[in-house]
Amino acid sequence: MLRRRNVNIKTVKELDAFPKVPEPYVDKTAVGGTFSIFTILTIAYLIIAETSYYLDSRLQFKFEPDTDIDAKLKINIDITVAMPCGRIGADVLDSTNQNMIRHESLEQEDTWWELTQEQRSHFEALKHMNSYLREEYHAIHELLWKSNQVTLHSEMPKRTHQPSYAPNACRIHGSLNVNKVAGNFHITAGKSLSIPMGHIHISAFMTARDYNFTHRINKFSFGGPSPGIVYPLEGDEKIADNNMILYQYFVEVVPTDIQTLLSNSKTYQYSVKDHQRPIDHQKGSHGSPGIFFKYDMSALKVKVTQQRDTVCQFLVKLCATVGGIFVTSGLVKNIVQSFWFIVCCKFLTPKESKDDQKHAIPPIQTI
Secondary structure, X not given: OOOOOOOXXXXXXXXXXXXXXXXXXXXXXXXXXXXXXXXXXXXXXXXXXXXXXHHXXXXXXXXXXOOOOOOEEEEEXXXXXXXXXXHEEEEEEEOOOOEHHHXXXXXXXXXXXXXXXHHHHHHHHHHXXXXXHHHOHHHHHHHHHHHOOOOXXXXXXXXXXXXXXXXXXXXXXXXXXXXOOXXXXXXXXXXXXXXXXXXXXXXXXOOHHHOOOOEEEEEEEEEOOOOOOOOXXXXXXEOOOOOOEEEEEEEEEEEEEEEOOOOEEEEEEEEEEEEEEEOEHHHOEOOOOEEEEEEEEOOEEEEEEEXXXXXXXXXXXXXXXXXXXXHHHHHHHHHHHHHHHHHHHHOOOOHHHHHHHXXXXXXXXXX
């Protein structure tokens, strides 16, 4: 038969399975106190650093074959050309000889080439920002991906007042879903006309003085918006010093899958090389004046993954760090104390004290 026993709280408080060193046997020294303070500060700093490292994450980059060949490629365009909309036409022709403009059309809006003070300030800020991002891309692109900041700038502000003269420029903007193959988006003189073997641009009743392909690229990107993606062509502005100029942009498009802790997205990066030359048939420089974007798809895609240690890994690293510092500090303290004791006993003991110890009279034992 079990009986209920009263538990003495005092007995429980005095229970200690770990023996303690009696207070009189504890030697408190300045060296020990200094090492204790240094150890506590070091452990606190390492705990904060380890916690910050755990909260931060790392981006892992990996190349994989792009097997999603049946998907559509979205092209986002916003370009202003210093010619009226009635004199130019825009088309996309891919390597399959399919003219995508027949399926989707870009919007053409008559506007003025000269920007207002507010619009010019916005465009110059965009140019400066994109130039800085291209130069410091490898230093800040991880921060942009982790921050999940999609856009770093706002849209072009609208014109507050209209000039007194007629519009002298054309803004071509919109998005196109094209085949995921190499293609050519171009803006040239005359409206396009589809024919069985391709298409042509009819530019009748236009002289060389009517051509002016000075242009401003407000937006040119592929896919949806994504944080950390830098678009080299945005903020570009080319002023033609000759009416008959051929501008060529050679674009290499790289599919990019981004998996962060906040979102997953599929987008595209690209690199670009530009070239321009005057058209002069008498000097052997043939071609059609205009703006040509020749893009090609990469066979490999970039997969970006944001990773972080698990809680168990974090705790193991934290315990190992604290324990290692504590043991190392105790070992170094014992070595320093032993060295200091030897130095004090051998070199710093006064000579009179040593002589007194040598001639000390032994105690007389009595029976």
